[in-house]
Amino acid sequence: MQTKPFRIGTRGSPLALAxxxxxRDRLMAAHGLAEPMFEIVVLxxxxxxxxxxxxxxxxxxxxxxxxxxxxLRSGDLDLAVHxxxxxxxxxxxGLFLSAFLPREDVRDAFIGKTAPKLTELPHGxxxxxxxxxxxxxxxxxxxxxxVITFRGQVDTRLRKLAEGQADGTLLAYAGLRRLGKLDVPTxxxxxxxxxxxxxQGAICIESRTGDDRMNSLLAAINDHPTYDxxxxxxxxxxxxxxxxxxxxxxxxxxxxxRLSFSGMIxxxxxxxxxxxxxxxxxxxxxxxGRAAGEAIRAKAGPDFFSSWS
Ligand SMILES: NCc1[nH]cc(CCC(=O)O)c1CC(=O)O
Numbered sequence: 001m002q003t004k005p006f007r008i009g010t011r012g013s014p015l016a017l018a019x020x021x022x023x024r025d026r027l028m029a030a031h032g033l034a035e036p037m038f039e040i041v042v043l044x045x046x047x048x049x050x051x052x053x054x055x056x057x058x059x060x061x062x063x064x065x066x067x068x069x070x071x072l073r074s075g076d077l078d079l080a081v082h083x084x085x086x087x088x089x090x091x092x093x094g095l096f097l098s099a100f101l102p103r104e105d106v107r108d109a110f111i112g113k114t115a116p117k118l119t120e121l122p123h124g125x126x127x128x129x130x131x132x133x134x135x136x137x138x139x140x141x142x143x144x145x146x147v148i149t150f151r152g153q154v155d156t157r158l159r160k161l162a163e164g165q166a167d168g169t170l171l172a173y174a175g176l177r178r179l180g181k182l183d184v185p186t187x188x189x190x191x192x193x194x195x196x197x198x199x200q201g202a203i204c205i206e207s208r209t210g211d212d213r214m215n216s217l218l219a220a221i222n223d224h225p226t227y228d229x230x231x232x233x234x235x236x237x238x239x240x241x242x243x244x245x246x247x248x249x250x251x252x253x254x255x256x257x258r259l260s261f262s263g264m265i266x267x268x269x270x271x272x273x274x275x276x277x278x279x280x281x282x283x284x285x286x287x288x289g290r291a292a293g294e295a296i297r298a299k300a301g302p303d304f305f306s307s308w309s
Pocket of ligand 1: 083084085086170171172173174175199200201202203
């Protein structure tokens with residue numbers, strides 16, 4: 001019998017906390033465990049402390065995970081809850097993504113102040129976003145808009161918008177939903193025009209490879225279609241070597257045992273882009289993502305990636 005509570009590591013943002021509590025609740029329900037069996041441990045990461053520069057400039061992924069992973073490896077934590085989208089494609093030795101919770105809505109939400117839709121914004125209007133993918137997709141659809149960097153937690157960004165720092169902003173609808181802000185979006189963007197980031201909307205749980213007891217508890221809350229879809233999307237990202245300077249979109253859907261993947265890469269100014277669609281068996285998720293990454297890289301040619309830096 002375990003007597004010490006399981007220690008769940010998380011960042012302290014309202015969204016991160018909501019995700020950690022959801023994971024704890026699912027573990028409690030699946031195993032009939034009581035609340036005192038879990039302890040939520042809040043950690044601050046570099047990504048939380050540096051809020052004035054775009055993530056891509058700071059080295060991108062890993063900034064939200066390193067401090068948490070160090071404690072997971074040392075045994076100070078038993079599991080860590082993350083937004084899969086923030087996870088680097090390569091994890092530290094001895095750690096793995098052991099479970100994914102059922103995916104939320106993958107779409108990006110537009111929050112317009114001067115117009116309800118991205119396509120209806122006045123000529124030259126300002127849109128705040130620090131994501132390279134969103135910036136490139138906005139410019140692809142509306143090259144006339146002025147895209148500015150917007151960072152910080154959801155509430156910070158909404159405050160900046162309310163203060164008039166921009167005419168609109170984009171956020172993952174999944175995050176807004178988890179925070180109960182269902183009425184905030186003025187438009188939900190169609191993934192066909194505005195494909196989401198790989199792994200958007202999926203909560204993942206990271207644990208130690210050798211921790212059999214923890215991993216068997218986690219296996220019971222794993223959602224298989226989400227696991228396969230995100231595995232495919234992360235393999236796509238890894239095949240493009242996850243360069244944090246390339247705008248990359250990609251999403252997979254599992255329907256029964258079939259998986260359909262759509263991916264896109266863009267130049268940062270949105271003037272050029274390439275798309276790929278690939279289908280296969282859910283069991284081949286990683287292979288489909290990797291093949292899609294290699295195919296789109298070949299389509300784009302080497303000049304595509306060296307045309308900016
Ligand atoms: N660090 C940004 C981040 N990572 C995950 C989410 C949203 C939740 C999700 O995609 O699961 C967000 C905020 C956003 O993109 O609006």
